Amino acid sequence: MKASRFAYHAPSTLAEALALLAEHGDSAKVLAGGQSLIPMLAMRLAVFDHLVDLGRIPELAGIDHQGDTVRIGAATTHTAVESSVDLARTVPLLARAAPLIGHFQIRNRGTVGGAIAHADPAAEFPAVALALDAQLETVSPRGARTIPAEKFFLGTWSTALADDEILTAVNFPAWRGRTGHAVEELARRHGDFAIAGAVVAVELDGDDRVRRCGIGLLGLGSTPERATAAEQAVTGTAAGEIDPVEVGRAAMSTLQSVPADLHGSADYRRRVGAAMVTRAWQRALREAHDG
Amino acid sequence: MDEVQIRLRVNGLERRGRVEPRLTLADFLREHCHLTGTHLGCEHGVCGACTVLLDGAAVRACLVLAVQAEGREVTTIEGLGTPENLSPVQVAFQENHGLQCGFCTPGFVVSVTALLRDNPDPTDEEIRAGLSGNICRCTGYQGIFKAVRAAAGNTP
Incomplete structure (x- = not known):
C-alpha cells in the first residue's frame, strides 16, 4: 500500500497549475482532496509522474450565491457543503x-x-449535478469553457476534461417555488458506496401539476444516469395521478449497463434502484406539496 | 524523484523533514517523528486507525501526503493526553470498556474528540454515524458507544 514515486507540485495560482499541466501532459494528475486519488495511488490502480495539488489555490474554494445560481468552487469541501445554511x-x-x-x-x-x-458512477454529487443540469466551469491553456453536466460524464472515472484542463467551479440552479428534494440510497453500511440510489427534485405548479422534475441515479450504470423517461412521464401530469411505483419502474426502463458485482446482480440493483426512485419521489413530492 | 523539505507543527512542536512526495502523513508521523500512536491498518482510507487532527479537522493520515501538511498543525493521539493525564475521552474509553486489543483506539479517540468538540451533545444516531468511519475488529462497538455517551456528559 505504498504509491509509486511521483514529483509534487503545489502551485498557488490557477495560472501556475495550468502551466504545470501543459508542461507534463498526461504524466500529470490534478490532486484535489485526495480521498479517491491517494488510495488509488496507494493500490497502484493509478500511476502518475507528477501530482499538481490544487489545495493551495484559495480562489478555488467557496460558495457564492448570485440570483438563481449557486456557484461552488471546485475545492469546496463536502463538510463545507454539509454545513452551509445557504445551500440547505x-x-x-x-x-x-x-x-x-x-x-x-x-x-x-x-x-x-x-x-x-x-x-465515480456510485458517487452522490455527480448524480445531483446531472439531475439539476449543473454547469461545470473549466480552464485549460486553450481558455475557459462551460460544460453542461449531461455532456461531462463519459464512463467510469472518465469525463470530458482534457488532461491539461481543470474543473474550477460547478454552478447549480436554485429551484424556487413549490419544490421538494430527496436523496435515497441503499448502502450495506453508512458511508459505504451505495448499491443503488436516486436523487429527485420536483416542482409543482399552482394546480398541483408537475412543472419540472429532475431524477439522477447512482450505482446503476458506468456513469451517473439521468432518468429522462421517468421525468418526461411525470412532467405536466397532476401529481395525485402519478403512481410512485411506476416512476421507479420508468426510471429503470432505459438503463443500458447496470453493473453486477459481489454486492448484487444487475437484476437486484434494478429492483433496489426502482425502490429508491419511488421513495425519493414520494418524499420530494410530499415536501413540494406541504412546503 | 526529488525529496521535498517540509515543516509543520505536530502536537505543538515544529517538525522538519526531507520526504519523498509519496510519503503519507501517517508514515511521516510514525517513521520521521517516531509518534507511533498513529496506527496504520488498511492504508487506503477504510479503517480509520490513522485518524489525526489536521488544523483541527479529523482526517485519515493515510489519505494525506506529508507534503500536503506543509505549514499546517497536526494533533496526534500523543497530543491529546498522556498516561499520567488522560484526556476526558480516553478516561471514558477506559471506564466503559471502550477498547479490547487497543489497535483501533487511537483513531477512535481522535475521531471522538473532534466529534464531541463540534457536537457536545450528540444524539445516539449522531454518535453511531460519527463512529462509522472507524473499524474495531474486536467488535467492541457497544463499549465504544457507551464511552462516547459518557464522555459527552463529562467534556466541558
Missing part, C-alpha cells in the same frame, strides 16, 4: 447528499470538484 435552502439535494459521502473524516478533505471530476 437553495440546493437542498447537495446538502442532503453530502452526509452520505463516506465518513466525516473523508468529508473534511474531499471536495465537490474532486468528486465530480473523479466521476
Whole structure:
C-alpha cells in the first residue's frame, strides 16, 4: 500500500497549475482532496509522474450565491457543503447528499470538484449535478469553457476534461417555488458506496401539476444516469395521478449497463434502484406539496 | 524523484523533514517523528486507525501526503493526553470498556474528540454515524458507544 514515486507540485495560482499541466501532459494528475486519488495511488490502480495539488489555490474554494445560481468552487469541501445554511435552502439535494459521502473524516478533505471530476458512477454529487443540469466551469491553456453536466460524464472515472484542463467551479440552479428534494440510497453500511440510489427534485405548479422534475441515479450504470423517461412521464401530469411505483419502474426502463458485482446482480440493483426512485419521489413530492 | 523539505507543527512542536512526495502523513508521523500512536491498518482510507487532527479537522493520515501538511498543525493521539493525564475521552474509553486489543483506539479517540468538540451533545444516531468511519475488529462497538455517551456528559 505504498504509491509509486511521483514529483509534487503545489502551485498557488490557477495560472501556475495550468502551466504545470501543459508542461507534463498526461504524466500529470490534478490532486484535489485526495480521498479517491491517494488510495488509488496507494493500490497502484493509478500511476502518475507528477501530482499538481490544487489545495493551495484559495480562489478555488467557496460558495457564492448570485440570483438563481449557486456557484461552488471546485475545492469546496463536502463538510463545507454539509454545513452551509445557504445551500440547505437553495440546493437542498447537495446538502442532503453530502452526509452520505463516506465518513466525516473523508468529508473534511474531499471536495465537490474532486468528486465530480473523479466521476465515480456510485458517487452522490455527480448524480445531483446531472439531475439539476449543473454547469461545470473549466480552464485549460486553450481558455475557459462551460460544460453542461449531461455532456461531462463519459464512463467510469472518465469525463470530458482534457488532461491539461481543470474543473474550477460547478454552478447549480436554485429551484424556487413549490419544490421538494430527496436523496435515497441503499448502502450495506453508512458511508459505504451505495448499491443503488436516486436523487429527485420536483416542482409543482399552482394546480398541483408537475412543472419540472429532475431524477439522477447512482450505482446503476458506468456513469451517473439521468432518468429522462421517468421525468418526461411525470412532467405536466397532476401529481395525485402519478403512481410512485411506476416512476421507479420508468426510471429503470432505459438503463443500458447496470453493473453486477459481489454486492448484487444487475437484476437486484434494478429492483433496489426502482425502490429508491419511488421513495425519493414520494418524499420530494410530499415536501413540494406541504412546503 | 526529488525529496521535498517540509515543516509543520505536530502536537505543538515544529517538525522538519526531507520526504519523498509519496510519503503519507501517517508514515511521516510514525517513521520521521517516531509518534507511533498513529496506527496504520488498511492504508487506503477504510479503517480509520490513522485518524489525526489536521488544523483541527479529523482526517485519515493515510489519505494525506506529508507534503500536503506543509505549514499546517497536526494533533496526534500523543497530543491529546498522556498516561499520567488522560484526556476526558480516553478516561471514558477506559471506564466503559471502550477498547479490547487497543489497535483501533487511537483513531477512535481522535475521531471522538473532534466529534464531541463540534457536537457536545450528540444524539445516539449522531454518535453511531460519527463512529462509522472507524473499524474495531474486536467488535467492541457497544463499549465504544457507551464511552462516547459518557464522555459527552463529562467534556466541558
